Amino acid sequence: MAEPTFFGKEWAGVVRDALTAGPSEQARRDKLPMYWDFFDRIRSAYPASWALGCRNLPAAPGEGPAYLFVQWAGGVVTSCQVVGPDEPLDATYVLGMDYPDWKALHDGYDAQRTVMYRKIMLEDGDLLEFFKGIYFFVECLAVIAAVPARYPAPVQGLRAR
């Protein structure tokens, strides 16, 4: 089966399934139960939505920066779709990251330093509220990045900044 295209409609559907399934058994084994208890507690009551932007997304002419919109409610993803540059965007937290950093995350760079090194940045939303759920967000970011996908352009030579 062909892999879905990164930031395509089909990809968003696979991301939704992956977020619903949550972190892998391997990821869960690598961290303490108290950490996952905290993750599950945040997830069960998370009332917010994310718009995760991809800047410089290689795309056909006429297309441009896009967002992955993820709505959480009652511990599940109730909406997960790609929102184009010309469509209205209404999310609790809007974040943005360059395409090469999305690709690096997919290729194995860790989600923790993706946040800490400001590869992904909060563009809109209450910062202190967002960070109350940061462990949940980081683990979900890793899940999203791990979804098999066809990335349209190779990237080389990434370093921390």
Next chain:
Amino acid sequence: MTQRKSPTAILHEGPRALSSDQVREIEESDLAGVLHVDIDDVIEYVHKDLKSLPGFTTLYRRYLKQRWDVYDLDFTQDKADWDEKMTEDERQSFIAVASGFHHGERQVEIELPVFMIGASEEEKLHIAAQIEDEARHTVFFDRFYREVVGLQGDDIMDILDASFPWVSETFVGPFGLLAYQADEVRRNPYDERARVRYGTNYFLWIEGVLALSVMKVTLSYARWRGFLPAYYTGFTATCRDESRHVQGGMRYLQQAVRKDPSMIGEIHNTLRTILSLSGVNSRQIYYEPLGWTEDEVRMLFFQQLRRKLNDVGIDLTPDLEELLRRVQPVLAGG
């Protein structure tokens, strides 16, 4: 380094006055002399001036006198201690604690420059000095990891990459927040509310609580066992530097609240986020080989937080007291 005081003795000592000789020894020791300074005295020294916080020019003048050359340290004996005297359990516990510092020093170095933009001219001197301090501390850990632990790499980032597997996943709580707060300040450098939130995380929590507490763990171990003399010297000198940073940071927060009492709400909101994350661990760090338990380390965190809030005159709201009570461990016999 002849004294063999228990590493956790400080938990039971409570606040104490330093003699003028002790203060002089801390303030005036050159790098070689720092080896003989008791780390508990340096941590006590951090609090000495918190009630009558020194001005930024005074702190800058102290920096000029206390500045040390990280390349003067000789890690030869440390390497021998690491390889031949320390047990594998001690090495693993030590590196698990020290790696947080390796990355923490780098983070506080690169996130500080934006805070200078909205500062007073005198505070700019102090912040410029602090940035240089943090850069020097980053080099200190880079040397320690290369020359003692034996990590290899072409540049500073290679060594950071190599030590990152020892960093807990919860590190992103305070340090990811700091990165995003720095970006908030970068976008609006004169937004005093954003600066107070940033200062609460950076100066009160990361430097005043996390750094001083965890410094204490590895330094008291080194002093207790008589190991790692260059590490003890450089990191105790680092702790002396941190005393200036904490005093400057607490002065900034105190002045901000005096100027606008509603700023206390920004401090409380920031602590609310930090404390909501601070009761969680992602991996087990065994402090026992270093003479501590995890609960004792967390107890030290909250002792440090309480003392700084009390000294600077910041009260907590009932919900924050409750949050603190829930995340604070109770030490048997503590």
